Amino acid sequence: MNSTTTFDTPLALRHAIRERRWTGYTNHIAPHHVQGNLMIVPAAYADAFAAFCAANAQALPLLARSEPGVPFMPALGADLDLRTDVGGYMVFRDGELSSTPESITDIWRDDLVAFVLGCSFSFETLLRNHGVRLRHLDEGNVSAMYVTSLQTEACEPFKGPLVVSMRALSPADAIRATLVSSRHTMFHGAPVHIGLPQLIGIEDLSQSYGGHGLTTLREDELPVFWACGATAQLAAMHARLPFCITHYKAHMVVTDLRIEELAASA
Structure with a gap:
């Protein structure tokens, strides 16, 4: 399937991901539904990670937390199975990437706690609107x-x-995007920086984290930076957790929640 493929519901998309009928990025395929970053840690670290999210809420807005050993989040999606429905995973052991499986069913454990965090893919719909x-x-x-x-x-x-x-973004769109995104803290809120990337330690825009994404600017564009849920991945690596799992780049948890409804209720 290609980027023009559509699905009637997020559930249909998740089933397609589970069955490997859809393997692409999720930002193009579910534009009206909330998507989230996935972080799975052993229960012994869950409360500390929740506290880290609360202390850094702009980067890590918490949408949901599972019970230990439970890979389901019915509040986010019908028949949502976090072991199979995310399209790709990154497994870390002692702070090092050890594998990138398509499913984590065979390594799921009874002590694992899953967190789903707000994602900027969701506010892109609001910006376009x-x-x-x-x-x-x-x-x-x-x-x-x-x-x-x-x-x-x-x-x-x-x-x-x-x-x-x-x-x-163009300068005019950078202003508009700042005004719009600032109202939606569950999707990272306002930008943390605009222009002059070297001031926040980014020396070369062509060298992105993960090696993917649009990295080239046109003469009439500014780089606009938002806090990102991948912050959690780096924090887990720095902590050298014995075991943790995240989503693979740009393959997010697709929920049944509608972006407009969640934005309106916040």
């Missing part, structure tokens, strides 16, 4: 991510630099 052009979407791409020199507030053992996502 307000007339902001997102060139990376027009070109079938995703936003690039970067590791900054900005530090998160530590909640031991979790700490480390802030990760941001970048969108190339």
Whole structure:
């Protein structure tokens, strides 16, 4: 299937991901439904990670937390199975990436706790609804991510630099995007920085974190940076957790929640 494929419901999309009938990025395929970052940690670290999210809520807005050993989140989606429905996973052991499986059913454990965190893919719909052009979407791409020199507030053992996502916007769209996104803290809120990437420790826009996304600017564009949920991944790596799992880049948890409804209720 390609980026023009559509699904009647998020449930149909999740089943297609589970059955490997859809393997692409999720930002193009569920534009009206909330998507989230996935972080799965052993129960012994769950409360500390929740505290880290609360202390760094702009980067890590918490949408849901599972009970230990439970891979389902019915509040986010019918028949949502976090072991199979995310399209791709990154498994870390002692702070190092060990594998990128398509399913984590065979390594799921009774002590694992899952967190779903707000994602900027969701506010992109709101930006477009307000007339902001997102060139990376027009070109079938995703936003690039970067590791900054900005530090998160530590909640031991979790700490480390802030990760941001970048969108190339015209000056007028940068202003509009700031006004719109600032109202939606569950999707990272307002940008943390606009222009002059070197001021936040980004020396080369062509070198994105993960090696993907739109990284080139046109003469009439500014780089606009939002706090990013990938901050959690780096914090877990810095903590050298014995075991943790995240989603694979740009393959998010797709929920049944409608973006407009969640935005209106916030």
